[in-house]
Amino acid sequence: MIKPCECESPGWCERHQCNKTPHLHQLCQTRADYRSLWDRLTDDRGSAFPVGDGSAETFPPIREQFRTYTAALRRWWKAGRPRRPKEEVARIVAICRGCEFYTDGRCRLCGCPCNESRNVLRNKAKMATEECPLEEPKWTAWTPPTK
Numbered sequence: 001m002i003k004p005c006e007c008e009s010p011g012w013c014e015r016h017q018c019n020k021t022p023h024l025h026q027l028c029q030t031r032a033d034y035r036s037l038w039d040r041l042t043d044d045r046g047s048a049f050p051v052g053d054g055s056a057e058t059f060p061p062i063r064e065q066f067r068t069y070t071a072a073l074r075r076w077w078k079a080g081r082p083r084r085p086k087e088e089v090a091r092i093v094a095i096c097r098g099c100e101f102y103t104d105g106r107c108r109l110c111g112c113p114c115n116e117s118r119n120v121l122r123n124k125a126k127m128a129t130e131e132c133p134l135e136e137p138k139w140t141a142w143t144p145p146t147k
């Protein structure tokens with residue numbers, strides 16, 4: 001059972017060690033999956049949205065981004081380097097564009113680039129093995145339809 005949100009209003013959140021905008025505060029009040037993810041990130045990194053001034057509009061530390069992306073590449077390589085077709089990538093990018101964690105072509109939760117580039121090294125959405133990092137992912141790993 002995930003503890004409920006304890007903040008009465010937006011602003012500094014002691015539990016997740018960050019400033020929450022009204023939107024993030026509302027998510028924390030209403031979505032157990034977000035609270036759970038932020039609890040985990042706070043345990044791992046010291047804040048749900050670390051870096052600099054504690055603003056919610058930040059990316060994970062560069063070392064962590066590197067580690068996350070390297071792990072994604074390793075998974076993808078081990079699986080035989082499966083690529084999503086461009087229609088599938090476009091579908092994912094449309095989901096990310098509508099997501100509160102998307103900034104400048106990247107996911108702020110993991111820091112990974114997620115865009116329409118065909119270059120796997122610059123686009124996590126191209127790797128069929130990858131999925132959205134939320135506990136209830138907004139998109140999941142892709143397997144080609146069976147013929």
Ligand code: SF4
Pocket residue numbers: 095096099100101102106107108109110114131132133134138139
């Ligand atoms: S990967 Fe998931 S959390 Fe990140 S921007 Fe896309 S939909 Fe949002």
